[in-house]
Amino acid sequence: PQLISGEAEDVAFELREFSDLSSAEIIDMLRKKTGLLLRFAAESGVMVALGVDDHLHPDVKNLGDFAETVGLAFQLQDDVLGMFADEAKLGKPVGSDLRQGKRTYLFAKALELVGDEERMSLLNTLANPNGTAEEMKGVTDLLISSGALSAVEDEIKRYKADADSLLTSYPDSTYTSFLLKWSDFACTRSY
Template identity: 35%
Template structure:
């Protein structure tokens, strides 16, 4: 997709390819500059390898969708680079998140800290954050738009870190109250994965308050549903599909709505099973099966499925009355289903 692409067309695969090309060009330039300065290139290469290891590019696609939702045409280079900066920030978040969660694999490959060591991975994640900022600042965004764009980008980053902190503070002994888990879902995923990228793209096009409000009313419920689905996949998903081990969330004792509902509805025996196994770093596959049975038998799994469906419908209702361009409405409808019915 290029600056000349008609505004009435939105090829998500083309956006992904264009963002990948922007990331490749940017990282190639960074590695060349490091070489010319006589600097070691291993950390930059680790970031580049991580970016090339896969990923759905959800955030960049939504950034371009937000741009077109607010009247932008095609996907000019500044928009693509701003969208690519979101993927770079995402890399930083995931590298650090894998350290926090002590995860062994990501996207079917060893995590960065398993390959390079924890200390090196912290620095590699920090480097990706610096590169995300540089990529955004050097995107060629018009000066009169840059201030607004940076406000949106910085809020997105701060919300993500706040959500990560909440997640960490409740790990180990998840509460029976779903409130903390919903707050984590709101900040760590909804604002970061769906709403923030849409608003960043909209800011690039100088969106008015009405458009931004519609994008938020769509983005928050889809983002929450996305995380609720992620929580289900973290326990019930197939590792061959998700690219992550099936025991990590249970061993960590993540505070999820799924677990809160189970704790609320559990009988004494079920409650003891959950408290004995959830948060146990030595949880076995047999133990996990006991936990999964409780999550199903208490109705927690079905309850989360209902919450996903309710949020998806809320987002679709918003789209039906938002007055966004027809091709963007179609894209966002597709994203709502893809984000909430996925298996990876």
């Protein structure tokens, strides 16, 4: 039910005024939408591998926590890429989240960090499908100068460190190496 509610919240957020959404609400939605999907996949795999039917088993919980945390980092990296990626690598127009008025953590963080004038400018640019290249440049500059981009990148690093620390109780192996590489990819990908 929470996974479905995450998708529903993502759609419902499009109907709310952006200025009424907090970054914490967006993180909660992303946790439900992506984090719990990856948690379910990880927990299911661990239960099958161990032959247990107990989601509270320490390994099931631990690897579920790992996958959920990587999922959050993945989503935040997606927000960053949506504004700063190489379009050819990304496969979609950079700035499409802005033009569509997508309620992203990056935009919410910027709205929390900027002053009133910059806030109004950003709110006026959000969801403007006809936004000019100059307006787009103004938003990317604002995301950088406000510290929003840096804050989100720090959050991604924190999620990655938290996720990776969950693997320290396991011996070095091909499997833990694979999970660490997956975590690294999710947090540093360029597409």
